[in-house]
Amino acid sequence: MTRYVERTTSTSQPLLHQHGRQIQEFGSVRQLPVGLSYDARMYSCERVNRILSDTQILYALYKKHHWLMRGHTFYQLHLLLDKHAGEQLALVDMLAERVQTLGGVAVGDPRHVAEITKVPRPPDGAEEVPAMLSRLLEAHEMILTDAHDAAARVADMGDDGTNDILVSNVIRTGELQAWFIAEHLVDTPVVRA
Numbered sequence: 489m490t491r492y493v494e495r496t497t498s499t500s501q502p503l504l505h506q507h508g509r510q511i512q513e514f515g516s517v518r519q520l521p522v523g524l525s526y527d528a529r530m531y532s533c534e535r536v537n538r539i540l541s542d543t544q545i546l547y548a549l550y551k552k553h554h555w556l557m558r559g560h561t562f563y564q565l566h567l568l569l570d571k572h573a574g575e576q577l578a579l580v581d582m583l584a585e586r587v588q589t590l591g592g593v594a595v596g597d598p599r600h601v602a603e604i605t606k607v608p609r610p611p612d613g614a615e616e617v618p619a620m621l622s623r624l625l626e627a628h629e630m631i632l633t634d635a636h637d638a639a640a641r642v643a644d645m646g647d648d649g650t651n652d653i654l655v656s657n658v659i660r661t662g663e664l665q666a667w668f669i670a671e672h673l674v675d676t677p678v679v680r681a
Contacts, residue, residue, distance in 0.1 A: 499615040517591040528645040531616035533592030535638040
């Protein structure tokens, strides 16, 4: 007589093609013990998600322009833009984690980011170097303007953590990067005074 034993142990076979139900909708916040009101957390999540989407686009612009850089300052700009991209990527993670800390859902899918961002889409091809640098500066200014406004408003609502991230990280990093990029658009002689 053959005995069949019911399998009760797990295997190393991955369970592929799983789909689950959505457990939290984008634009909602769940209760976490962070000492902030629902309204403050909701407002902060909405503002941070907008800045997060713009920052993700700025990161992508930095990488694109890093790859497409040309001319006599190729090497310096190639390295600078890659450094700035890395710093923007760190901000992306910090902003997303702030949304999660407040009980929200961070915008992450690139298609969703494209729906939220205010940063204009660049041409698919390569632009001249000054145009690429100007595009980066315009994106920085949009993010900085939004971050200054958001920092003041979340501070008024008592959200010091979000204010700190916006001021200490987003604004300070963005201002410094904008300065470095802007200096490459000053029309100065290269060889003769």
